[in-house]
Amino acid sequence: MKNFHYFAARTVKEAVSLLEAHGDAAKVLAGGTDLIVQLREGLRSADCVLDVKKVPELMELRLGADGLRLGAAVPCYRVYGDEAVRSQYPALADATHIIGGWQIQGRASVGGNLANASPAADSIPPLIAYQAICEIAGPNGRRRIPVEEFCTAPGKNALGRGELLVALQLPPQPPGSGAHYRRFIPRNEMDIAVVGVAANLTLASDGVIQAARVALAAVAPTPVLAREASEFLVGKPAEEDVFREAGDLAKLSASPISDMRGPADYRRHLVGVLTRRVLVTAAERANTP
Amino acid sequence: MPKHHITCTVNGDEVEFLCEARQSLLEVLRDVLRLTGTKEGCNNGNCGACTVLVDGVPVDSCLVLGVEAEGARIETIEGVARDSRLHPIQQCFLEDASLQCGICTPGFIVAAKALLDRNPNPSEAEIRFDLAGNLCRCTGYDKIIRAVQKCGAPLRGVD
Numbered sequence: 458m459k460n461f462h463y464f465a466a467r468t469v470k471e472a473v474s475l476l477e478a479h480g481d482a483a484k485v486l487a488g489g490t491d492l493i494v495q496l497r498e499g500l501r502s503a504d505c506v507l508d509v510k511k512v513p514e515l516m517e518l519r520l521g522a523d524g525l526r527l528g529a530a531v532p533c534y535r536v537y538g539d540e541a542v543r544s545q546y547p548a549l550a551d552a553t554h555i556i557g558g559w560q561i562q563g564r565a566s567v568g569g570n571l572a573n574a575s576p577a578a579d580s581i582p583p584l585i586a587y588q589a590i591c592e593i594a595g596p597n598g599r600r601r602i603p604v605e606e607f608c609t610a611p612g613k614n615a616l617g618r619g620e621l622l623v624a625l626q627l628p629p630q631p632p633g634s635g636a637h638y639r640r641f642i643p644r645n646e647m648d649i650a651v652v653g654v655a656a657n658l659t660l661a662s663d664g665v666i667q668a669a670r671v672a673l674a675a676v677a678p679t680p681v682l683a684r685e686a687s688e689f690l691v692g693k694p695a696e697e698d699v700f701r702e703a704g705d706l707a708k709l710s711a712s713p714i715s716d717m718r719g720p721a722d723y724r725r726h727l728v729g730v731l732t733r734r735v736l737v738t739a740a741e742r743a744n745t746p
Numbered sequence: 747m748p749k750h751h752i753t754c755t756v757n758g759d760e761v762e763f764l765c766e767a768r769q770s771l772l773e774v775l776r777d778v779l780r781l782t783g784t785k786e787g788c789n790n791g792n793c794g795a796c797t798v799l800v801d802g803v804p805v806d807s808c809l810v811l812g813v814e815a816e817g818a819r820i821e822t823i824e825g826v827a828r829d830s831r832l833h834p835i836q837q838c839f840l841e842d843a844s845l846q847c848g849i850c851t852p853g854f855i856v857a858a859k860a861l862l863d864r865n866p867n868p869s870e871a872e873i874r875f876d877l878a879g880n881l882c883r884c885t886g887y888d889k890i891i892r893a894v895q896k897c898g899a900p901l902r903g904v905d
């Protein structure tokens with residue numbers, strides 16, 4: 458690996474000014490499980506590596522009345538290891554528990570998974586299903602964008618020069634909510650999703666769906682909201698037939714490619730199957746407070 | 747570029763070293779500190795042969811920069827045995843012949859010890875899930891799983 462300058466920022470301001478000064482020659486280091494591999498294999502290059510794990514705001518995990526605030530560099534093991542996150546944001550716990558193995562989860566962050574912008578990123582469908590907001594700091598202050606606007610193409614994101622992803626804000630979940638993330642892989646663990654599906658449902662006491670968000674990974678250039686499926690579910694009873702129809706509608710949001718992980722038709726079929734199964738689990742969780 | 751001066755603890759001892767920013771913690775452990783018990787397998791975070799604990803958390807040391815060790819508490823395979831006494835997990839690996847070529851073994855031992863410290867009575871499924879980040883191309887895993895399960899009992903007795 459080519460040598461580089463290493464700098465550990467202590468504040469967001471310090472990180473932003475360094476990113477602004479160096480532009481694309483500076484790379485942000487959170488858990489490093491993507492960046493270090495990419496630098497070593499020559500897929501990306503850096504004159505300067507900026508470690509952001511000493512910035513307290515990026516390492517903060519806080520649950521409050523305004524929901525979950527997740528610092529961009531918080532590693533996966535802290536996310537699924539937090540009992541309140543597991544009960545209030547179970548789909549995010551599901552995803553962070555299956556990103557790589559234990560050793561990867563000790564380092565890899567949700568913010569890094571998002572910024573790396575892989576179409577197959579496991580943590581992004583739950584973030585979309587939870588309507589997460591990305592908080593971005595830049596030379597001109599802070600801005601906030603919905604998470605589904607953050608990834609712009611495979612490996613590309615909405616960050617401009619000098620901008621840093623600081624945190625993700627997930628709104629509080631109303632009573633009667635349940636969510637799940639599941640992916641299909643041909644192995645039991647340690648693999649990249651052929652298809653990933655997250656769903657977040659809010660049920661009324663009579664079992665009618667009040668709010669629904671379904672999101673897909675590995676079937677489009679970026680993880681996507683399954684809009685038709687999500688809108689269809691609202692006002693319907695939380696029943697298997699409804700979930701099957703939502704699975705069919707979710708396929709409308711998929712534009713998969715054929716690659717080594719699976720042909721496009723297979724992926725489209727999997728979207729239907731996984732969406733139905735994920736909705737069943739999300740509804741079960743909504744019914745067990 | 748000047749080297750970085752890093753201070754941390756390794757297996758309880760305070761250690762100082764100089765490293766380049768590009769050097770991984772694995773390279774530092776093996777080539778600078780001469781702690782060659784930690785093995786290099788894939789060098790890209792798939793195989794777990796280089797597993798160490800950083801502040802108590804299992805990580806692949808090939809995916810950590812040496813400079814990131816500043817102020818950290820590092821534990822390696824060299825710190826698992828006490829004096830000349832093997833840790834129970836090492837004893838179980840020996841008794842069950844849970845290794846052949848041995849390259850993956852230090853990583854498995856460090857990860858398995860961390861697993862048992864957290865959960866002294868894991869099920870087979872839990873062991874297989876938590877050790878999925880460690881690859882072994884010799885044993886077929888069954889003997890490793892058995893050793894970890896067997897080890898749970900004496901560890902609980904020690905508690």
